[in-house]
Amino acid sequence: MLPTTHPIFWRDPELPFVELRQVLDGRKVTYAPHSHQQWSIGAILAGQSEFICEDRLHQVTHGNLVLMNPDEVHACNPKQNSVWAYYMMHIDKNWLAALLFESGVTKQQNWQGSRLDTVLLPQLYQDFVILCQNLMTNTFTAAQKRTLLSSYFVQLFTYLDCVEPLHEQTLLPANKLYQVANYLNEHCFEDQSINAISKLFGFSSSYLVRAFKRHFNMTPHAYRLNRRIQLGQQALKQGQPIASIAHSAGFSDQAHFQRVFKQRVAATPEQYRRTLSL
Structure with a gap:
């Protein structure tokens, strides 16, 4: 039996800063260019896709993590005849900025952004998939899920900071x-x-x-x-x-x-x- 073609959305009123989407059969999924107000991270569970972000084209496949800053215009669509499954999580940038500051990962309280579009480290990928699975079950309380989220993003951004330091977003010119x-x-x-x-x-x-x-x-x-x-x-x-x-x-x-x-x-x-x- 083929997996459902309908996306599944997970939200929790006790964790209003996070939203998770699961797509298990996205062969017919198509996105027009769009953006989100939140910082976003996705895990490719199966298949191959062309990911366009800020006019840069990336080929992504199973095992890839994809990162997007708030307001970055992007589109990600499966290649022809390719299976396509993924998790996509959207995180409130102010919650994330406060977490990273309080954890000592960053030195400023305002949102600074992430510079990498794709991450290929297997352990970070596997940990993110497990995090998503845990969020979508009733095994953990909301407080425990908050701890799991916090722990993962401190780990991820500590890695990103070592690979390519976070940068403070440049103020938009007044034009x-x-x-x-x-x-x-x-x-x-x-x-x-x-x-x-x-x-x-x-x-x-x-x-x-x-x-x-x-x-x-x-x-x-x-x-x-x-x-x-x-x-x-x-x-x-x-x-x-x-x-x-x-x-x-x-x-x-x-x-x-x-x-x-x-x-x-x-x-x-x-x-x-x-x-x-x-």
Whole structure:
């Protein structure tokens, strides 16, 4: 019997800083370029994939760990005719930064980021897979799971710090492109035309689209959709009705919201809202 093609999501209200996804048969999974607000780590359980992150192409396969900083635009899709299974975990960057500071791994309390995109150390891979398995069972209490998470990430980032020191994220230069990005974040539910937004900031629309994509690896329109989906994910976790979320997020109807959501999350809103029952 083939494994389920539906993703499984694990969340715990006592551990709101972490979310885990398990895909056991992802041969039909496709992702549009997207980003997450959280720091992310994934383990390839089976198959081969092309992982694109910030315009860099990586070939990943069973035994690889994949790391992504918050807001990095990426997409990871299986190679043709390849099996495809993985774990993907999203961690709140502020929780992670506090953990690393309190553990003495870093010397600053703010999030600094990780510089490696893939990790090939077998022990770190195996430990992460075991961590995911332990989170998705009822063998451990929430407090014990927090300890397991903390222990693993101290181990991982201690290794990363030895291989390639963590770096403090460079402050974004104060130019209009970042003002446009901030405007899109604040007004993501509005359907202003790119032409109108371009005029607001003194750009031609063709220049804005070209320059914005060069800086952010997304067009302004894709950036705005991505932000809507991020907020939609938050609303789904809070139990809000899908139809209501679709309307408040500025989509024309529920079908439109579901289509865009699945392109970026590789799951339907209903699948994403459901969590593993232990």
